[in-house]
Every structure is written in C-alpha cells, then in structure tokens.
Amino acid sequence: AIKALLERGGGSRGSHLVADPAGALPHPDLGEEWKFLPENVALRDEILCIAYDAAADSFRAKTTAPRAIPGGEFWFENTWAEFRKASIFRRDASETPRPYVSSRRGE
Structure with a gap:
C-alpha cells in the first residue's frame, strides 16, 4: 500500500511523513535531514484499495472514489x-x- 501510494505521488499526510532530500523544510531551525514531501492534495478525492490476486500471487492497487x-x-x-x-x-x-x-x- 505504501509503495502504491508513493508511486501515485502521495506525499506526507496525517500520521505519515515522506522524507525527501529535495522536499520542503518544516521549520527553518531544523536541519536538511528533516526535508519532506508535502501532501498531494489531489489524492484526497480517492481511496487506494489493495487486493491480493491469488492466481498471480501478488497484490494490486486500484483507486476508487469515496462514498458520500x-x-x-x-x-x-x-x-x-x-x-x-x-x-x-x-x-x-x-x-x-x-x-x-x-x-x-x-x-
């Protein structure tokens, strides 16, 4: 799920932080090691679903729209x-x- 999220361009959001040496610094008093990839707000409109494909013995990711x-x-x-x-x-x-x-x- 994490790999699929990162491949879709998902950045830091909520309880997870994606470190990125070319990313943004959260505060000027912090060092370069704290740079992170900001959230991709476009991904708020989708849910990432992970399913196991027994025939292929692998997982696949797909997106769906959230329900009301x-x-x-x-x-x-x-x-x-x-x-x-x-x-x-x-x-x-x-x-x-x-x-x-x-x-x-x-x-």
Missing part, C-alpha cells in the same frame, strides 16, 4: 448508547426493551 457521508444518525456514539439502553433489541415500538446486562463488575 451517510445522512442518518448512525454514528458509533449513538448506536452504542442505544445498545447500552437495549433499545436496539425491541422487536417493535410497543415492546419494552430488555435491559443491557454486563458481565463486568461496576457496569
């Missing part, structure tokens, strides 16, 4: 709270949810 962010309220925090209240276990709106029972002490 869902419009619902199905964020982890919301669904976890529903799970903890057991409301996800209702069969219909009239049913009283069964309580969540933890096997751990203090919960």
Whole structure:
C-alpha cells in the first residue's frame, strides 16, 4: 500500500511523513535531514484499495472514489448508547426493551 501510494505521488499526510532530500523544510531551525514531501492534495478525492490476486500471487492497487457521508444518525456514539439502553433489541415500538446486562463488575 505504501509503495502504491508513493508511486501515485502521495506525499506526507496525517500520521505519515515522506522524507525527501529535495522536499520542503518544516521549520527553518531544523536541519536538511528533516526535508519532506508535502501532501498531494489531489489524492484526497480517492481511496487506494489493495487486493491480493491469488492466481498471480501478488497484490494490486486500484483507486476508487469515496462514498458520500451517510445522512442518518448512525454514528458509533449513538448506536452504542442505544445498545447500552437495549433499545436496539425491541422487536417493535410497543415492546419494552430488555435491559443491557454486563458481565463486568461496576457496569
């Protein structure tokens, strides 16, 4: 995945830094060894997918466009709270949810 990203011209972004002797210096007080390849912002509009090809016994990379962010309220925090209240276990709106029972002490 890293090799494919670098071959596509991907630079430093987020939690990874790509060292480059011909790159940019992040701060004037740092030495030449800190030069890095800046982010290629054009790659923000794609997702790099890696797949194993068993027939060829090799990996291949392809890109795809990101999906739109869902419009619902199905964020982890919301669904976890529903799970903890057991409301996800209702069969219909009239049913009283069964309580969540933890096997751990203090919960």
